[in-house]
Amino acid sequence: MSSIRHIFMGALVVVLTAAAIPATVFAKEAPASFADLAEKLLPAVVNVYTKQTINIDRDRGFPGFPPGSPFEEFFKRFEDRNNGDEDGRRPRTRQRMSLGSGFIISSEGIIVTNNHVIEDADEVSVRMHDGTEYDAEIVGKDTKVDLAVLRVKAKKPLPYVTFGDDTKSRVGDWVVAIGNPYGLGGTVTAGIISARNRDINSGPYDDYLQTDASINRGNSGGPMFNMDGEVIGINTAIYSPSGGNIGIGFAVPSSQAKRVIDQILEYGHVRRGWLGVTIQAVTEEIAESLGLDEARGALVSTVNNGSPADDAGIESGDIILEFDGKDVEEMRELPRLVADTEIGKTVKVKVLRKGKIKTLKVTIAELKEDDEVAVPSKLDKKKDQGPEKSLLGMTLENLDRETREALNLDEDFQGVVITHVERYSPSSERGLRRGDVIVEITQVEVSTVEEARKRIEELRAMGRKSILLKVYRRGSYSHVAVSFDEEEEQ
Structure with missing residues (x-):
C-alpha cells in the first residue's frame, strides 16, 4: 500500500465507513x-536524537544566475579568494536532526529503537526520563524488520522493561x-x-x-x-x-x-534462513489453471542455482503447500517461516507438482545480501520480421540467433518470444509485454510457436478458463495466469 x-x-x-456494532454484556470495562x-514504565523509555552532516553540492550554481553566467563565475572567484582552501573552495555542510523513541531492555544500557530513526546518523544520543543524556553507539540494525539496537555507558544500573x-x-x-x-x-x-x-x-x-x-x-x-x-x-x-x-x-x-x-x-547482525526461491501468490486464476480447488500456497517462480531449494529438487512451477510441518495458506507466510528456521536444519517441504503431491527434504542455509541483477533488453534493436502466430492477444515468434542476442539468451535457452501484445487483450491486462519469453504453458515446456498453440488448444478443450504461463523477463521468472478471451471461444 x-x-x-x-x-x-x-x-x-x-475514508472508512464502519457499521455500528452494539456492545455486548461480555465486553470488559476500561481500566x-x-x-x-x-x-x-516511563523511566525505561528514552528519547532518541540523531545528527547527520549533509554536504551541499556547490556546483549547482548560485541563486539567481543561470549555469555558465559570467556573474556566476565572478561570485565564484570572489568566494574562492575568501575561502583560501587548496582548490579555492570550501565545502558547505548543514546538519540534519531527527528524533524518535526507544526503550531500555537491560540494566547495562541496551536500548531498542527503529532502524529508520538512526539510519545514516553521524551521532546518536538518548535522553532519559529524568533528563540525563548519553551518547549511544549502534550495536547493530536490521532494515528488513526496521529495528536497531543501541548501547549507552552509564555509571549506574538503568531501569529497564x-x-x-x-x-x-x-x-x-x-x-x-x-x-x-x-x-x-x-x-x-x-x-x-x-x-x-x-x-x-x-x-x-x-x-x-x-x-x-x-x-x-x-x-x-x-x-x-x-x-x-x-x-x-x-x-x-x-x-x-x-x-x-x-x-x-x-x-x-x-x-x-x-x-x-x-x-x-x-x-552483530541478523541470521536468517535461506531457501533460494522467488515466489508469487497463488491467485484464483492460477489455482483454476492448475486444477486446484482453492487458492493457497506459494508458487515458485525461480529457483536459484546451487541453492538449498535447487539441491532438494524444488522446481519452478511447484506450489509450496507446507514447510516444516506448517501449512502455507498465503504466499507471504513462507518468507517468515524460512527466515525463522535454524541455519543448517533439514526440513520437509510439501509441494504440488503437475497435480501430484511431493515431499522433499531441504537443508536451510543462511541468507546473504545479494545485489539485484538487471539485464537490459536489446530487443528494440531487432528488426520486425512479421508475426508468426497470434494467441490470446499475443504475437509470438520462435527464438532465433538475433533474438537470443537481443535478449542475452544462451543458445540452449528454449521458449517463444512475445513480439507484440494487443491493447485491452487478456495478455495485456495481465502485464505481458514485448520481449517476454514464454517457457512453459501450464507446467509444460514449449520451444516453438506451434507447441504453444497446441498446448493452449489442448487446455481450452479440457474446459480450462485460463492458462498459466511461465515467463522469463530480464533475468528472472514469473508465473502469469491469462484467461481465455470469450470472443475467441467458438
Missing part, C-alpha cells in the same frame, strides 16, 4: 486509570504506548489492538500489530505495552493523511522483534 509511511512521513487519506502502569508474548494478546485488548511525539518527551497514550498480522508492504516479513493508540511523529521505536507492563510491540509506522495520528498505527510484534534483537546482540 503506497499510503503506508514510516512515522516521520505523511500518507494518503483513507479506571493507567497511572500506576505509566509511572512504572521486558518483552512479553504478543501471541497471547487478542484483538480488542488494551495497550499503552509511550514515546517522544514531536519531541515533547515521555508521552503516554492508550488504545486497543485493532488487528493482527497486518501486511503493509514495507518489507518481506511484514506481520504488524495494528492499534488505535495515538502514535505520531517521534513515536518511532517506542514500546507498546500490555496491561502487565510487558513490551508486546515496537511502534514503527502510521497510516495518516498528514503524518499525525488518525487511529491507525502499526507495531512490530514482540515475538518477531525479540528474535531479531537477540541475534543482533549475539552476532
Whole structure:
C-alpha cells in the first residue's frame, strides 16, 4: 500500500465507513486509570536524537544566475579568494536532526529503537526520563524488520522493561504506548489492538500489530505495552493523511522483534534462513489453471542455482503447500517461516507438482545480501520480421540467433518470444509485454510457436478458463495466469 509511511512521513487519506456494532454484556470495562502502569514504565523509555552532516553540492550554481553566467563565475572567484582552501573552495555542510523513541531492555544500557530513526546518523544520543543524556553507539540494525539496537555507558544500573508474548494478546485488548511525539518527551497514550498480522508492504516479513493508540511523529521505536507492563510491540509506522495520528498505527510484534534483537546482540547482525526461491501468490486464476480447488500456497517462480531449494529438487512451477510441518495458506507466510528456521536444519517441504503431491527434504542455509541483477533488453534493436502466430492477444515468434542476442539468451535457452501484445487483450491486462519469453504453458515446456498453440488448444478443450504461463523477463521468472478471451471461444 503506497499510503503506508514510516512515522516521520505523511500518507494518503483513507475514508472508512464502519457499521455500528452494539456492545455486548461480555465486553470488559476500561481500566479506571493507567497511572500506576505509566509511572512504572516511563523511566525505561528514552528519547532518541540523531545528527547527520549533509554536504551541499556547490556546483549547482548560485541563486539567481543561470549555469555558465559570467556573474556566476565572478561570485565564484570572489568566494574562492575568501575561502583560501587548496582548490579555492570550501565545502558547505548543514546538519540534519531527527528524533524518535526507544526503550531500555537491560540494566547495562541496551536500548531498542527503529532502524529508520538512526539510519545514516553521524551521532546518536538518548535522553532519559529524568533528563540525563548519553551518547549511544549502534550495536547493530536490521532494515528488513526496521529495528536497531543501541548501547549507552552509564555509571549506574538503568531501569529497564521486558518483552512479553504478543501471541497471547487478542484483538480488542488494551495497550499503552509511550514515546517522544514531536519531541515533547515521555508521552503516554492508550488504545486497543485493532488487528493482527497486518501486511503493509514495507518489507518481506511484514506481520504488524495494528492499534488505535495515538502514535505520531517521534513515536518511532517506542514500546507498546500490555496491561502487565510487558513490551508486546515496537511502534514503527502510521497510516495518516498528514503524518499525525488518525487511529491507525502499526507495531512490530514482540515475538518477531525479540528474535531479531537477540541475534543482533549475539552476532552483530541478523541470521536468517535461506531457501533460494522467488515466489508469487497463488491467485484464483492460477489455482483454476492448475486444477486446484482453492487458492493457497506459494508458487515458485525461480529457483536459484546451487541453492538449498535447487539441491532438494524444488522446481519452478511447484506450489509450496507446507514447510516444516506448517501449512502455507498465503504466499507471504513462507518468507517468515524460512527466515525463522535454524541455519543448517533439514526440513520437509510439501509441494504440488503437475497435480501430484511431493515431499522433499531441504537443508536451510543462511541468507546473504545479494545485489539485484538487471539485464537490459536489446530487443528494440531487432528488426520486425512479421508475426508468426497470434494467441490470446499475443504475437509470438520462435527464438532465433538475433533474438537470443537481443535478449542475452544462451543458445540452449528454449521458449517463444512475445513480439507484440494487443491493447485491452487478456495478455495485456495481465502485464505481458514485448520481449517476454514464454517457457512453459501450464507446467509444460514449449520451444516453438506451434507447441504453444497446441498446448493452449489442448487446455481450452479440457474446459480450462485460463492458462498459466511461465515467463522469463530480464533475468528472472514469473508465473502469469491469462484467461481465455470469450470472443475467441467458438
